[in-house]
Amino acid sequence: MSTETLTAEPVVQMERFRERLKELSQIGLDAEQGGLYRMAFTEGDMEGRAWLARQMEEIGLTVERDGAANISGRLEGTDPDAPVILVGSHLDTVPCAGTLDGSLGVLAGLECVQAMKEAGIQPKHSIEVVSFSDEEGRFGGMFGSQSVAGQVTPDTLHNARDLNGVKLADVMERQGMDPWLALEARRDPQSLLCYLELHIEQGPVLDTAREQVGLVEDITGLFKWGITLRGEANHAGTTPMEMRQDAFLGMAEFAYQIPRILEENGSERSRATVGKAELFPGSANTVPGEARFSLDVRDTDPEVLKELASQFRRALSAIARRRQLMFEFTVESEIEPVACHRPLINLLEEKARKSSLSYRRMPSGAAHDAQIMATITPTVMLFTPSRGGKSHSPAEWTSWDDIQAASQLLLDTLVVLGEKGLPNS
Ligand SMILES: [Zn+2]
Numbered sequence: 303m304s305t306e307t308l309t310a311e312p313v314v315q316m317e318r319f320r321e322r323l324k325e326l327s328q329i330g331l332d333a334e335q336g337g338l339y340r341m342a343f344t345e346g347d348m349e350g351r352a353w354l355a356r357q358m359e360e361i362g363l364t365v366e367r368d369g370a371a372n373i374s375g376r377l378e379g380t381d382p383d384a385p386v387i388l389v390g391s392h393l394d395t396v397p398c399a400g401t402l403d404g405s406l407g408v409l410a411g412l413e414c415v416q417a418m419k420e421a422g423i424q425p426k427h428s429i430e431v432v433s434f435s436d437e438e439g440r441f442g443g444m445f446g447s448q449s450v451a452g453q454v455t456p457d458t459l460h461n462a463r464d465l466n467g468v469k470l471a472d473v474m475e476r477q478g479m480d481p482w483l484a485l486e487a488r489r490d491p492q493s494l495l496c497y498l499e500l501h502i503e504q505g506p507v508l509d510t511a512r513e514q515v516g517l518v519e520d521i522t523g524l525f526k527w528g529i530t531l532r533g534e535a536n537h538a539g540t541t542p543m544e545m546r547q548d549a550f551l552g553m554a555e556f557a558y559q560i561p562r563i564l565e566e567n568g569s570e571r572s573r574a575t576v577g578k579a580e581l582f583p584g585s586a587n588t589v590p591g592e593a594r595f596s597l598d599v600r601d602t603d604p605e606v607l608k609e610l611a612s613q614f615r616r617a618l619s620a621i622a623r624r625r626q627l628m629f630e631f632t633v634e635s636e637i638e639p640v641a642c643h644r645p646l647i648n649l650l651e652e653k654a655r656k657s658s659l660s661y662r663r664m665p666s667g668a669a670h671d672a673q674i675m676a677t678i679t680p681t682v683m684l685f686t687p688s689r690g691g692k693s694h695s696p697a698e699w700t701s702w703d704d705i706q707a708a709s710q711l712l713l714d715t716l717v718v719l720g721e722k723g724l725p726n727s
Contacts, residue, residue, distance in 0.1 A: 312418050312421035312713055313713075314414065314710050315413065315416075316702060318416075319410075322409050322413075323405065326354075326393070327401040329350045329353060330347065330349065330350060335398055337397070337398030337695070340394050340395040341396070342435060342436030342440040342441065343477055346395075348477060354393060357412060358373075358375030359375075361412065361416045363431065369482075369485065370450070370483075371446070372432060372433065372447075373433045376430045377419065378424075379426050379428035384427045384495070386495060387427050387495045387497075387719055388430050388679070389407075389415075389430070389500075389716065390431050390433055390434065390499065391405070391499050391500070392408070392434045392437035393408055393433045394435065394436055394440070398696065399695070399696070401696075403501075403694065404438075406501065406686065410500045411500070412431050413713075414709065414712055414713040415429055415716075418717065423717065427719065427720050427723065429716060434447045437670070441463065445470070450488065451677050454487075489678070491678040495679070496681065496682070496719065496724060497680070497682075498684075498712065499672045501686075502685065503686065505668075505688065507662075508685060508687035509687040513660045514661060514686075514707045515685065515704075515711060516661065516685030517651055517654070517682075518647075518665065518684065518685060519602075520640065520665045521602070521639060521640050521669065521673045522571065522601055522639050522668075523636075525636045526636075527596070527614075527633055528595075528632045529595050529618065529629065530592065530594045531618075531621075531622060531627045531628070531629050533549040533628075534589070535591030536588070536589045537587070539587065547625065547626045547627055548625070549627060550581055550590040551625060552593065556617060559617050563614065567606075568610055569606050571601050571602050571665050571667075572600070572601045572610065574597065578596040579593065579594070579596075580593070582594070596634075597614065597631075602639045607639070637669060637673065640676040640677065640681075643680035644727075645680075645726060646682035648725065649718065650684060653715050653718075657707070657714070666685070684708055686705055686708045
């Protein structure tokens with residue numbers, strides 16, 4: 303005779319999931335543009351938060367808000383001293399966003415704990431569904447998860463502003479929050495078992511390969527430079543070609559060298575982009591005396607990033623010398639790449655195989671809360687395919703079959719983690 307309590311295998315309920323996504327997709331919707339506008343701490347975002355808290359209460363989770371306005375709903379474990387499993391993502395969006403970026407991970411977490419509850423499973427470790435504040439970086443970082451990781455300082459709070467110069471502290475106060483409490487949102491790594499995040503891929507790899515799930519091995523790091531090349535503005539008609547100090551030609555030559563530099567010094571995962579450029583004085587009949595442009599470089603290996611930084615600096619310096627230009631650059635941001643927790647990836651893989659899912663191990667080219675959480679607790683991400691690779695647009699979409707597959711995989715994994723804790727290998 304078995305002494306085990308009989309419980310049904312928990313299964314995600316897709317009808318309920320779909321209904322929730324539909325409701326959430328109405329919040330912050332601009333019907334004319336067809337996109338969502340739930341930028342951090344705007345009315346749409348506040349409404350989304352209130353909606354989420356209600357969902358959590360209805361399921362019977364313990365709802366809490368920390369000083370950084372992160373919301374969590376906890377399924378209490380049988381051992382109150384056991385470290386907590388976090389699962390979630392974010393509800394805030396970029397302007398004119400689609401419905402899945404962030405929201406899918408929060409709703410999947412919600413569905414998983416509800417399914418566990420319904421199956422009569424009470425895990426040993428508490429499981430907390432979390433929605434982090436301002437993942438999309440309206441105020442320049444990932445405010446919510448950075449607060450939890452203890453990376454937010456009084457300085458950050460003083461200086462954080464959005465692109466229009468609006469201060470984070472003011473916005474939070476206007477919403478009835480005390481921004482300084484964010485300094486107390488830090489969580490003791492000892493109190494956490496791990497963090498899991500389901501997210502759309504936001505790229506074309508899974509969709510193109512027709513695979514259902516991506517198991518993220520590494521999240522890319524990046525550096526962003528603001529570069530200025532300075533020559534001399536002069537008359538477009540009277541200045542002979544060989545007597546020019548044309549800043550645009552310097553920039554163009556640099557951009558042209560990017561593929562070669564990546565090929566020679568980067569890895570398969572390296573990416574480099576000049577996404578923004580301005581010429582001065584900016585008139586059609588003047589040789590441009592100044593070019594200002596951005597450079598965004600990414601890779602999953604910190605050594606490769608270092609090597610690329612040094613090669614790009616050398617290229618700039620050589621071009622400037624040859625073309626008689628001055629150059630300067632400022633480092634606007636730097637984020638270290640992080641590795642996901644190998645035993646957690648292996649556990650996901652084992653479950654994916656058992657369910658006969660098609661999957662691949664892959665890097666994440668986009669930044670996520672997981673990148674911050676990985677600095678304090680074992681972290682793993684799983685991706686669903688993004689149709690056509692589209693994201694940060696209303697065209698964002700993943701098929702419901704794929705959402706179901708990834709959510710059930712998350713659920714199966716949570717059941718094991720909740721009972722047994724972290725795998726060893
Ligand atoms: Zn996201």
